[in-house]
Amino acid sequence: MTVVSPESPVSPMLAKAVAAVPEPDSLPGGLQYEPKWDGFRAIIYADGSDVQIGSRGSKMLTRYFPEVVAQIADQVTVPCVLDGELIVRTGERGSERLDWEALSQRIHPAASRVTKLAEQTPASFVAFDLLAEAGESLLDAPLADRRARLEKLMAPLRAPLHLSQTTGDVVTARRWLEEFEGAGLDGVVAKGLDSPYTPNKRTMLKIKHHRTADVVALGYRIHKSGRGVGSILVGLYHEGTLLGVGGVSAFSDARRLELIDELDDVVERDEHGEPLTGEGERNRFSSNKDVSFVRLRPERVLEVQYDQMEGMRFRHTAQFARWRPDRDPESCTYDQLEVPVAWDLNDVLL
Structure with a gap:
C-alpha cells in the first residue's frame, strides 16, 4: 500500500x-x-x-x-x-x-x-x-x-x-x-x-474556455523602440530537454517596461554582472532582423494562450496570460497540450 x-x-x-x-x-x-x-x-x-x-x-x-x-x-x-x-x-x-x-x-x-x-x-x-x-x-x-x-x-x-x-x-x-x-x-x-x-x-x-499552456521563460528580446521587452521566448520540456516553442508578444508600452523589472532576477549574467545574450533562429522572414535575446535562467513559468501547434512549436505568436508562481518549470511538458483528433483532409475537401 x-x-x-x-x-x-x-x-x-x-x-x-x-x-x-x-x-x-x-x-x-x-x-x-x-x-x-x-x-x-x-x-x-x-x-x-x-x-x-x-x-x-x-x-x-x-x-x-x-x-x-x-x-x-x-x-x-x-x-x-x-x-x-x-x-x-x-x-x-x-x-x-x-x-x-x-x-x-x-x-x-x-x-x-x-x-x-x-x-x-x-x-x-x-x-x-x-x-x-x-x-x-x-x-x-x-x-x-x-x-x-x-x-x-x-x-x-x-x-x-x-x-x-x-x-x-x-x-x-x-x-x-x-x-x-x-x-x-x-x-x-x-x-x-x-x-x-x-x-x-x-x-x-x-x-x-481557451487553449492555454504553461511554458518556461527562456529569454527576451528588446522592443524595436529600444525600450522594454518586445517578446518573451518560451519553451517546454520534452524527455528532460527544454525546447524552444515560440514567442509571446503584443505588450503595451507600460507593460514592456514592467517586464524588464519582473524578469531582472532571472537574467543570466557574466562574472561582471552583465546580461548574457544568445542568438535566435533565423528564417526567410528574419534574415536581416536582429534576433539576439537576453538569456534567462529557466525558473519562471507563465501561462499563455495559443491557437495551434505546428510540429513542436506554436504556429503563431502566443499571448501572455499570467505568471504561474505555483508551477515548477520541469512540469511544463508537451503532454499538457491539446492534441487535435486525427482527421483525413479528404473528408474536408469537396
Whole structure:
C-alpha cells in the first residue's frame, strides 16, 4: 500500500485537454464532471493537529496560507489527505468571482507580508478528492468510493473549507462550462468513476474556455523602440530537454517596461554582472532582423494562450496570460497540450 504523507508526498493527478465536454459513456463506468477551479492546486496533509500544504510540484505552501492551515487544524479532526484548490474570492455577494491576481501575490518571501495578505485577501480551500483517511491510502480505490467518503468527511465543515460540486449529467456539465466562466472558473473537468487516483498522470480530461499552456521563460528580446521587452521566448520540456516553442508578444508600452523589472532576477549574467545574450533562429522572414535575446535562467513559468501547434512549436505568436508562481518549470511538458483528433483532409475537401 502506498504511504501518503508530507514525508512521502504524492504528486497530483493531472488532466489532458480536450476540445469539448465528453459523453458519460466515454469511459467504462461513466464520468463525473466537476467545475475547474482557477487557483493553486494543493494537497492537504492533516493529522488532527499538524497541517501541511503541498503544491503541484510537492513543494510546501504551508507558510503562505496560515489562515487556511488554522481552519483545517480546527475543523478537520480525522487524519486525512485532501486534494483540492486554494482560491481567493473577491467582489460583493451575488457577484463574487475568483481573483487570480490576489492569489498569486500570496507567494511572498516576507513573513510580515504573508501575515498582512492573509488578513486582507484570505484564501479558501475547495476539496475535490480524498487520497487517504485515518491512515488508509485510497489511491487504488475508484473515484466513486473516494467521493462518497469525501462527502461524508466534508459534511460538517464550514467556510472557508468547501466541497466542490459534481454532476453525472453531461447537459449540466456543458451548462457549467458556459455559466461558471462569469465567476472566474476555468472550465470543466471529467473523471472516470471507476478510475483509481493516478499521481502525475494525465488521466483526467479538462475542457477550458481557451487553449492555454504553461511554458518556461527562456529569454527576451528588446522592443524595436529600444525600450522594454518586445517578446518573451518560451519553451517546454520534452524527455528532460527544454525546447524552444515560440514567442509571446503584443505588450503595451507600460507593460514592456514592467517586464524588464519582473524578469531582472532571472537574467543570466557574466562574472561582471552583465546580461548574457544568445542568438535566435533565423528564417526567410528574419534574415536581416536582429534576433539576439537576453538569456534567462529557466525558473519562471507563465501561462499563455495559443491557437495551434505546428510540429513542436506554436504556429503563431502566443499571448501572455499570467505568471504561474505555483508551477515548477520541469512540469511544463508537451503532454499538457491539446492534441487535435486525427482527421483525413479528404473528408474536408469537396
